[in-house]
Amino acid sequence: MGRTPTFLARATYRRRRLIDALRVMPVTGALLFLVPMLGAGVMTRSTAWSGVYLFGVWIMLILGAYLIVRNLARAPGGVTSDPLEAGPGEDED
Amino acid sequence: MVGFNLLVVVALAYVVLLFLVAFWGDKQARLGKGGWLRSPVVYTLSLSIYCTAWTFYGAVGYAARSGLEFVTIYLGPTLVMVGWWWILRKLVRIGRAQRITSIADLISSRYGKSTALGVIVTLLAVIGTTPYIALQLQSVVLSFDVFAGHATVDGGQAANPKATAFWIAVGLAAFTVLFGTRNLDANERHHGVVTAIALEAVVKLVALLAVGVFVVWGVGGGPGEIARTIETSDIAVWDMQAGRWVTMIFLSAAAFLTLPRMFQVLVVENVDETQLATASWAFPLYMFAMSLFVIPIAAVGLSTLPAGSNPDLYVLTVPLHFEQGGLAMLTFLGGFSSATSMVIVASIALSTMVSNHIVMPIWLSARSGGAAMSGDVRRLVLIARRFSIMAVLGLGWLYYSLSGGGAALASIGLISFAGVAQVLPAMVGGLYWRGATRVGAAMGLILGFAIWAYALFLPSFGEAGIISSRVLAEGPFGIGWLRPQAFFGITGIDPVVHAIFWSMTANTLAFIIGSILSFPRPVERLQGAQFVNVFEHSARTQGWTQGEVESEDLLVMAQRIMGAREAQELFQEETARQGREGYLPETTPDFLRTLERELSGAVGAATAHAMVSQIVGGASVSVEDLMAVADETQQILEYSNQLEAKSEELTRTMRQLSEANDKLTVLSIQKDAFLSQISHELRTPMTSIRAFSEILKEGELGEGKTREYSGVIQEEAIRLTRLLDDLLDLSVLEAGQVTLNVETGNLGNVIDRAVRAGASGSDGRVIAIRRVKSREDLTIETDTGRLAQVFINLIANARKYCDAAAPELTIDVTDDGDAIEIDFIDNGGGIPPASQSVIFEKFSRLSDQQKAGGAGLGLAICREIMDKLGGSIAYLPGQGGAAFRVTLPR
Numbered sequence: 001m002g003r004t005p006t007f008l009a010r011a012t013y014r015r016r017r018l019i020d021a022l023r024v025m026p027v028t029g030a031l032l033f034l035v036p037m038l039g040a041g042v043m044t045r046s047t048a049w050s051g052v053y054l055f056g057v058w059i060m061l062i063l064g065a066y067l068i069v070r071n072l073a074r075a076p077g078g079v080t081s082d083p084l085e086a087g088p089g090e091d092e093d
Numbered sequence: 094m095v096g097f098n099l100l101v102v103v104a105l106a107y108v109v110l111l112f113l114v115a116f117w118g119d120k121q122a123r124l125g126k127g128g129w130l131r132s133p134v135v136y137t138l139s140l141s142i143y144c145t146a147w148t149f150y151g152a153v154g155y156a157a158r159s160g161l162e163f164v165t166i167y168l169g170p171t172l173v174m175v176g177w178w179w180i181l182r183k184l185v186r187i188g189r190a191q192r193i194t195s196i197a198d199l200i201s202s203r204y205g206k207s208t209a210l211g212v213i214v215t216l217l218a219v220i221g222t223t224p225y226i227a228l229q230l231q232s233v234v235l236s237f238d239v240f241a242g243h244a245t246v247d248g249g250q251a252a253n254p255k256a257t258a259f260w261i262a263v264g265l266a267a268f269t270v271l272f273g274t275r276n277l278d279a280n281e282r283h284h285g286v287v288t289a290i291a292l293e294a295v296v297k298l299v300a301l302l303a304v305g306v307f308v309v310w311g312v313g314g315g316p317g318e319i320a321r322t323i324e325t326s327d328i329a330v331w332d333m334q335a336g337r338w339v340t341m342i343f344l345s346a347a348a349f350l351t352l353p354r355m356f357q358v359l360v361v362e363n364v365d366e367t368q369l370a371t372a373s374w375a376f377p378l379y380m381f382a383m384s385l386f387v388i389p390i391a392a393v394g395l396s397t398l399p400a401g402s403n404p405d406l407y408v409l410t411v412p413l414h415f416e417q418g419g420l421a422m423l424t425f426l427g428g429f430s431s432a433t434s435m436v437i438v439a440s441i442a443l444s445t446m447v448s449n450h451i452v453m454p455i456w457l458s459a460r461s462g463g464a465a466m467s468g469d470v471r472r473l474v475l476i477a478r479r480f481s482i483m484a485v486l487g488l489g490w491l492y493y494s495l496s497g498g499g500a501a502l503a504s505i506g507l508i509s510f511a512g513v514a515q516v517l518p519a520m521v522g523g524l525y526w527r528g529a530t531r532v533g534a535a536m537g538l539i540l541g542f543a544i545w546a547y548a549l550f551l552p553s554f555g556e557a558g559i560i561s562s563r564v565l566a567e568g569p570f571g572i573g574w575l576r577p578q579a580f581f582g583i584t585g586i587d588p589v590v591h592a593i594f595w596s597m598t599a600n601t602l603a604f605i606i607g608s609i610l611s612f613p614r615p616v617e618r619l620q621g622a623q624f625v626n627v628f629e630h631s632a633r634t635q636g637w638t639q640g641e642v643e644s645e646d647l648l649v650m651a652q653r654i655m656g657a658r659e660a661q662e663l664f665q666e667e668t669a670r671q672g673r674e675g676y677l678p679e680t681t682p683d684f685l686r687t688l689e690r691e692l693s694g695a696v697g698a699a700t701a702h703a704m705v706s707q708i709v710g711g712a713s714v715s716v717e718d719l720m721a722v723a724d725e726t727q728q729i730l731e732y733s734n735q736l737e738a739k740s741e742e743l744t745r746t747m748r749q750l751s752e753a754n755d756k757l758t759v760l761s762i763q764k765d766a767f768l769s770q771i772s773h774e775l776r777t778p779m780t781s782i783r784a785f786s787e788i789l790k791e792g793e794l795g796e797g798k799t800r801e802y803s804g805v806i807q808e809e810a811i812r813l814t815r816l817l818d819d820l821l822d823l824s825v826l827e828a829g830q831v832t833l834n835v836e837t838g839n840l841g842n843v844i845d846r847a848v849r850a851g852a853s854g855s856d857g858r859v860i861a862i863r864r865v866k867s868r869e870d871l872t873i874e875t876d877t878g879r880l881a882q883v884f885i886n887l888i889a890n891a892r893k894y895c896d897a898a899a900p901e902l903t904i905d906v907t908d909d910g911d912a913i914e915i916d917f918i919d920n921g922g923g924i925p926p927a928s929q930s931v932i933f934e935k936f937s938r939l940s941d942q943q944k945a946g947g948a949g950l951g952l953a954i955c956r957e958i959m960d961k962l963g964g965s966i967a968y969l970p971g972q973g974g975a976a977f978r979v980t981l982p983r
Contacts, residue, residue: 022178023176023178023179026172026176026179029168029171033342034338036331037333037335040333040335041334041335045330045331046329046330046331047160047161047323047328047330047331048320048323048324048388051161051323051388054161054168055384058168059381061175062377063374065175065373065374065377069370069373073367078366078367079367079370080366080369085628
């Protein structure tokens with residue numbers, strides 16, 4: 001019975017989207033960290049303001065991860081459980 | 094002002110404190126009070142060994158040289174941690190499901206438990222980590238020197254740096270051996286070490302934050318002022334090199350996953366995935382805090398300290414410059430903590446790898462070739478680990494002594510990172526691509542490692558080193574396109590970017606091409622499936638406890654490897670030895686040792702050990718996972734063997750059933766025949782008795798007639814009586830209720846008696862008897878009466894049925910030592926082959942009943958008698974007439 005259902009319960013659906021958000025986090029972070037590369041070597045940039053930008057992105061990323069993990073932890077299966085994977089204790093065979 | 098002696102005392106006191114804390118942590122865990130050691134906070138703090146002395150001192154130096162670029166070293170790991178759902182979650186799950194002990198074990202295990210890959214990764218890790226350990230020793234020595242030589246420090250003495258480094262190495266080795274090799278199972282947490290490292294993580298964070306706060310608010314006059322200081326310093330303009338920026342973020346992310354010490358704390362020492370979820374934001378926060386004040390400290394250092402000061406030591410020299418002795422001492426302890434915690438964990442990780450992937454295979458192969466050693470493997474492994482720790486630290490010290498500690502901290506660190514990052518393609522490929530093979534992984538690793546060594550590692554020894562400046566400028570043997578820092582003649586790239594780009598590109602391509610072109614072994618394919626599909630496989634891994642469940646699992650596994658019957662015998666034997674019944678013994682150490690030895694005959698000692706210990710020691714391995722370890726071919730073979738055996742058994746049973754059915758049918762027919770025979774046999778005499786008695790009853794008969802009819806009635810009654818006697822005799826014999834009257838007699842006499850009784854009868858037929866009396870003179874011990882009965886029957890039969898003109902019976906006696914054979918052979922037509930098998934059955938008369946005058950029970954009685962006497966009677970074909978052989982045991 002390992003088939004993926006087409007429709008998920010509302011809570012499960014929310015959890016899946018939360019996991020999607022978590023998956024997008026590093027991609028977003030990488031893109032934002034690479035933004036300073038635009039115009040590198042062409043225009044001069046202040047270390048202080050660039051630093052504020054980098055550290056700002058950094059702390060936002062940490063905050064985002066914290067909020068997502070806090071929401072994920074509410075699931076009965078534990079913070080690392082994925083509704084689409086066979087959960088612990090569910091014997092399939 | 095701060096005294097140098099005080100610093101030494103404080104440093105020593107700190108070391109003593111670390112030992113005490115480690116002891117305390119170990120003791121707490123042993124007393125079962127170590128629950129807090131499993132908390133996400135402690136896990137996060139133990140991850141902080143990523144921030145070594147390179148971070149503590151080097152980051153400021155890096156910032157003073159290259160501005161904001163230093164932050165890439167922490168952005169990479171931040172992205173990995175924040176994206177834990179992608180890689181780390183899978184890595185941690187696999188690490189627990191497969192009981193992974195190190196990064197070398199991960200690669201080796203993924204690619205079919207390959208010993209060769211384990212060795213390659215181990216060597217790579219040792220070579221890559223040695224400079225890093227040297228770097229830590231160097232930083233501690235440098236910080237000592239700063240105190241010793243600084244104008245604001247009293248009583249400073251310039252110590253011999255090599256000697257200082259040596260004693261630090263010795264102290265670290267002692268600590269690591271003491272707390273790092275307590276237990277054999279690398280999967281168990283080193284509680285003492287973890288406690289000490291958590292303390293050190295706090296100390297270094299507090300120290301760096303304290304310096305930062307002092308610089309921003311104590312010296313700089315607030316954030317605004319500090320911003321202005323930065324704007325006016327040498328690093329005011331961020332001269333960003335895009336190539337380096339991307340490369341460094343990638344490199345630090347890769348190294349975060351592949352550094353042996355990071356793998357140790359991230360995966361091996363992880364006990365709960367919740368730890369990872371918390372650390373995913375908490376550890377980036379830790380790194381954020383560690384990096385926050387780096388630029389301000391660098392800017393203040395650059396502006397206040399005299400030109401030519403080593404920027405790697407600004408963290409220490411800035412407080413000293415402002416005569417903050419206490420702060421400097423705290424900073425010193427922070428740096429000391431950063432260095433020592435890294436060295437401790439790195440040497441534990443490396444020693445596990447060296448002992449498991451280099452020492453053990455050598456020992457195992459030596460053992461199988463040499464004398465049968467049954468030594469304590471546990472002890473051997475622990476000793477190997479201890480020596481490995483000392484060797485790793487020795488190598489670090491040697492590298493430090495040889496390199497002279499000249500290079501900037503940051504560049505040594507980057508070289509190390511680039512080396513261990515070569516494991517990344519094989520690792521990530523192995524996690525997500527089932528087609529990745531051992532050959533591909535080995536090719537990628539070797540090629541990437543070779544390019545790294547040639548383009549980055551060897552040139553780092555300087556121009557006097559192995560790669561001369563001429564080779565750097567013109568290429569080896571003048572081949573321009575092979576210049577170590579300008580492959581294919583593409584110049585102008587930063588050496589680190591150059592090396593990373595080419596080594597990772599070649600590594601990944603070789604890995605992919607090698608994997609596509611090669612064909613994996615069955616174990617590799619199974620392991621590949623286990624790794625890639627870990628979330629499907631290990632969903633129900635919990636709940637293993639001791640007792641019968643475990644024993645049963647062992648039996649299931651043993652059956653898979655040894656074959657069902659052998660395994661059941663082994664288990665049954667052991668259960669019987671324990672004085673119990675069934676197949677499931679207590680899992681005593683003795684039994685496990687026996688089982689392991691038995692298993693090693695089938696799968697090799699290393700695997701057997703791993704298998705048994707996984708079942709017995711582990712709570713996170715399912716039987717299914719273990720099954721997969723056994724060769725796929727073995728499983729298929731086993732299955733087809735079982736099928737074959739089953740079908741054979743079925744055929745056998747069917748044959749037996751059909752035989753039994755035939756027999757039953759025959760018996761049923763015989764029973765019917767018997768009943769009809771017996772009624773017929775009884776009716777014939779009864780009919781004549783009734784008829785004649787009715788005639789007599791009517792009277793009016795003459796004296797002569799009356800006598801004649803009375804004679805018939807008597808004759809028929811005698812026949813009836815004889816029939817009933819025979820039947821009774823047979824039933825008594827068949828029921829086994831007969832009592833034998835055993836006596837000693839002469840065979841000749843018995844035959845004499847039989848001939849007298851049987852050779853002539855009332856019917857007037859006679860038969861001539863031929864005998865060799867001398868051969869009959871044998872003493873026998875049996876029921877002679879019964880034996881005579883058999884003989885009489887045989888002689889009478891011959892007399893009745895022999896169809897020769899002059900009937901003749903030969904009685905031939907043979908004594909062959911074990912038995913006496915008495916053959917009765919007549920000169921008649923014999924018995925047709927079709928009838929030979931039925932003559933011993935009841936009522937099996939071949940000719941007309943009236944003519945024979947018997948009931949057809951004779952031979953059946955003979956057979957029963959001979960059975961009772963321990964002998965036999967059989968028809969002897971091919972003698973020219975009817976022939977019977979009576980065999981009598983001596």
